[in-house]
Amino acid sequence: MPHGTITRGTTNTxxxxxxxxxxxxxxxLRTAVSPLVVDLGYGASGVTAFELQHRLARVRPEVEVVGLEISPERVATALDQLRSVHAGSTGFAADAPVSFALGGFEVPLPGGRSATVIRAFNVLRQYDEAEVPAAWRRMTGRLEPAGTLVEGTCDEIGRVASWVALGVDGPQTFTLSLRLAELERPSIVAERLPKVLIHRNVDGERVHALLVELDRAWRHNAPLSVYGPRQRWVAAVRTLGASGWPVLGPAARWRLGELTLPWSSVAPRGFAWE
Structure with missing residues (x-):
């Protein structure tokens, strides 16, 4: 039986x-011999799996994507969509190497293959925080030795998102990504933090300190708004780095509204991988 709890299934293009x-x-992804990417818990529609393959194929044309859901009804819906794709009646490539199957955190794959990347978005929100490490360990156990699990949360239309990247040895980085146009304050991401962090936005926790400092840097660089929100954001990230936060680059990613730091910068107090 698939391991996990069925999600609300919210899906949007x-x-x-x-x-x-x-x-x-x-x-x-870029160095794998035969990249296999999993869209875990894709929801009521398989569209995110098709989009994932389409986007990744720009850098790895041979990439395969497998969508996994614990709901047989959702798998059936996605297979109907796949038939439409194969028939050439959608905007996706008719020969796109996308498949769908029943599965959860155990990540069952054909032939016992391991995954290059597992994207698990909006699947842990309904779990208790204490259940997250076990789910992470189970999913990372299905990765290739150099593979990556990307587990996170976003809003319904994809303007606010954050995620943790993990390897087989545990969490590595934390990233937040925001639509900069009309952004009032970066801490809006607090509503869409991964489950392991969303209840830690309180005094004494690292992620809270990060959001406080990021808001401060955003306000400090408000005069740069006349040049556009991207310039203001890049300056805010530089300000954050200058204040001692170990911001990771390159700066080209900052212009997309991203900010990435080592996991240790935001890890909850008392968090243990083992």
Whole structure:
């Protein structure tokens, strides 16, 4: 039986575009001999799996995507969509190597293959925080040795997102990605933090300190708004780095509204991978 709890199934076209373009930069994807990417818990529609394959194929044309759901009804719906894709009646390539199957955190794959990347978005929100490490360990156990699990959350239309990247040895980085146009304050991401962090936005926790400092840097660089929100955001990220936060580059990613830091910068107090 698939391991996990059924989600609400909320799915929207382009909802996961921010994380998809970040996944496209991963060394795991770019160097894998035969890249296999899993869209875990894709929801009521298989569209995010088709979009994922379409975006990643720009850097790895041979990439395969497998969509997994614990609901047989959702798998049946996605297979109907796949038939339409194969018939050439959609905007996706008719020969796109996308498939769908029943599965959860155990990540069952054909032939016992391991995954290059597992994208698990909006699947842990309904779980208790204490259940997250076990789910992470189970999913990372299905990765290739150099593979990456990307687990996170976003809003319904994909304008606010954040995620944790993990390897087989545990969490590596934390990323937030925001639509900069009309952004009032970066801490809006607090509503869409991964489950392991969403209840830690309180005094004494690292992620809270990060959001406080990021808001401060955003306000400090408000005069740069006359040049556009991207310039203001890049300056805010530089300000954050200058204040001691170990911001990761390159700056080209900052212009997309992204900010990435080592996991240790935001890890909850008392968090243990083992």
């Amino acid at each position: 382009n909802r996961l575009r921010r994380v998809d373009r970040w996944i496209a930069t991963l060394p795991a």
